[in-house]
Amino acid sequence: MKAATSPFEFCAASSLTRISGMKASSLDEFLESMRHCSDATIFNHTFQSLEEHHYLTEGFSNDFAQWALSGCNEPKLAERMASLDIRQYPRISDLRADLVRILEEHLAGSPGSAARVAFAPFHFCEAVTIAVPTSWKASTLQEFCEALRHVSIHTIHYHFVTARLREPLSENDFSYWFKHGLGLKELSDRVDRIDIYANTLEGVRQHILQEASAWMPA
Amino acid sequence: MDARVVSPNSVSATKGATLGDYFSIVGHSEVDEIHSLAGKLTAKTVKMVNSTAVGGGVAEILNCLVPLMEEVGLKCEWSVMTGGNDFFEVTKAFHNALHGAPYDPPQRAFDIFLANTEQNLQHLQFDSDFVVIHDPQPAGMIKARRPGSQKWIWRCHIDVSHPNDHVWNFLMHFVPRYDAVLISSPSFSRPLPAPQYIFYPCIDPLSQKNQELGAEFIRDTLQRFAIDPKRPIITQISRFDRLKDPVGVIQAYKLVRKYLDCQLVLAGGGAADDPEGGQVLQEAREAAGNDPDVHILELPPWSALEINALQRASTIIVQKSLREGFGLTVTEALWKKKPVVASAVGGIPLQIVHKFTGLLTHSIEGTAYQIRFLLANPAIAAKLASNGHEHVRENFLMTRNLKRYLLLLLTLGQ
Structure with a gap:
């Protein structure tokens, strides 16, 4: 991988x-x-x-x-x-x-x-927001999914929703990393299309895991 | 468990819960985040000061919060200010006046307040990085502020949106000197030079009042009070106080009974040591008449488990207050996944987002209508209750309170 x-x-x-x-x-x-x-x-x-x-x-x-x-x-x-x-x-x-x-x-x-x-x-x-690194890091998609299962919904909100206000603008952190870190452009696009209004943030987590599973080795 | 006073001014909290005990309630990730935030504050010192070690919501919160702060690496000390009867009579009058009650304080009241402040300043040490002063009684401790980077925080637990001018103007000798002011609702705020932050009151999910209970205990409690577990139970938990409108609740129940079978439970204290409470209790009994399905329960202060059981056994919880502080009974009900119908007063709308986490009402008729609606639509009631539970988990639990304090200390320390 x-x-x-x-x-x-x-x-x-x-x-x-x-x-x-x-x-x-x-x-x-x-x-x-x-x-x-x-x-x-x-x-x-x-x-x-x-x-x-x-x-x-x-x-x-x-x-x-x-x-x-x-x-x-x-x-x-x-x-x-x-x-x-x-x-x-x-x-x-x-x-x-x-x-x-x-x-x-x-x-x-x-x-x-x-x-x-x-x-x-x-x-x-x-809002006065403070971000601190967690102990979770990922270098592969498998490690990413493992971490995503454990982090809080606040972490998902930070990387998936408010990331669009930070550089690079208009892109969530997960999609950016899939595309530029792992070279998985299609996964990047599919994750970016997940609707945050029709899902809870917990639902967003599950959707990302589901999308990523298609790119994982069997 | 109560806190233990270890010296005239110092309190040792005896709460036994650790952060690990909250894993199953808020999740490992939430506790991990608390540790991550606290990691930036290691060895910082915090001093909490209030006016009582036992009894009252503030002492309850500190008894839980102080050990948790210690556990995540801060050095947290809890002190209480001491005073005679005259001091606490004055501060009680100040408390009511800050809520808006008419009061023309004599100069003697201010003199007593200042004299007690000076006496306590002789005993208390204020050399910590952060000092958190709770409520008006110890507000004058700001006089001990040292020059330098020390930060002073005033946590005002009461609604000061419409205070008595005499008392508020007196407090303004002290309050503007704080670095931050913490209040329970945006609507409680006053124009102040220091930044004001929202710190919601909170409940401890592990306390007797909120912990999970066995079905047998709940059943036994209902049996003890002759309440039928097989028929819908509408409950309001609150002391017998006109502002909680128990008679209005009975009138709403009677409107519901025209359409649906149900029972009403009004449970609370405050009648034994309060002459007006006794009168209100009597009025409620008269309004109930001889209806065997209205259960008016005057409970002693040590009834946390019974109140917990009554809430858990209820079909719908009502809080039909005419005025309200924050309304922690609503928080407790939401945490127990109960659909709530409550008045849109005080801090209740912060908890009940209408049609999302419960139903807000403005009248007896409206309360009756919403109770009928929920009894007839149990799936909607269950959805509101489930959302309400999540809303409490997100905003009004002790762990969230701890997290807010850590964020505040980090913000002020930057």
Whole structure:
């Protein structure tokens, strides 16, 4: 079995939640805060929130959409915000731009909803993430699968979801290593297509193991 | 097991659980991650200070947390501040005032607070790398802060979103001098110069209140209280307090009974030593009338196992509070994989993500409707309960609390 020149080193990432001090009690305040909050805030309510609710397979996408529905009773807005796939965004600024655009379009079409007081305010919070290496490393696909069976879902989230925000942009760490470390481009592509919204993170783990098994010696 | 006071100010936690005991609950990988984070903090010293060694949620948490911090390589010391009755009467009044109760404190109250702070400063040593002060009582210990890299953290366990101005302004002599403030919910925050972090309250899955129980013990408990195990059981666990709205729960139950057969259990304490608790208990009994399916149980404080059994035997858990801090009874119910119907107040919406981890309500009628819905749709109830269990595992267990502390220390130490 081919061994990569650089082993894959699994990291564990965990986050604290820091209060930003910004809050919104209506959709116009929500829009204003969305424009000006930090990148760490957008990250917290989208990428981080997805990890926090990793056990859900349907309906929950991000905190913004959830608040639009439960705090403002705006199902159409909630649906549009929920439909954003965070994997499409290599930069937080791009994700913010789309969130702002959706909000602006919604308020333009429904101006009466802008100042309506929400049932509960939305508190903007930031994620403070610390990543530390785990003891798991892999030089071959077999070693990779063995490690993947043992690492936490936080590790999977770090390498499979938030990796797209780090260099090289737009690619998850697993696919990058399959392609550049092991020369397995097809496996790389197949793993990259796994849907994080239709699966739990545990489900993502199983999918990757299943895909990788086709490239393992019998 | 309770903590042991080994000197006037020093406490030795006696909790027996080790991180290895949590393997089967949170997984090896989670424990490995805790060790990885702690590896960057080896030999760092931490001092925890609160105002009581036994009784109360903070002491319970420290009794478990301090040994776990030691186990992962930190040197963690737990101290309690001492004080006379006058001090604790003042701090009790401060506590209620910080929750928003009207209070016009006399100057004497502030003098007593400051005098006790000074007395404790004579005994306590603050030479650790990190000092974590729990709640307002020891907040004045910040006066002992040394110049240099030492970090001071204020863990505020209470909701200070609408505090009494007199007391809050007094505390503001101390709070802005901390490096970080930890609160239980974003809605509890106040404008402060220090960064504020969310530290959810947590439960210990290995405690008597949350540990797995044998079917025989659960059956015996139901038998002891004459509850029928074969019919649906709706339960609210809480002390007999108007803010927990036990009469509202009975009214919701009566609406449900028009459609479905079920029993109601209201179990809790707080009536024996609280005049208002006795009155609320009486009101609940009057509201129940002579319905044999309403079980109102006044339990003594040492009933953790019985409460655990009642929760595990329940079909649905209700928490119909009018106001709430965080609502750890909801956490306990979710951990036991029970579908929960609860009011959208205090910290409950942090735990109940509506239609994902439980159902939120705003009225007696809404509570009744959601109970009926879950009784009629057991598959949906089971899905909510399963999600709720995972939500607690992810956010509200003692191991997650330990991890948050490690992350905080690393963040502040950078």
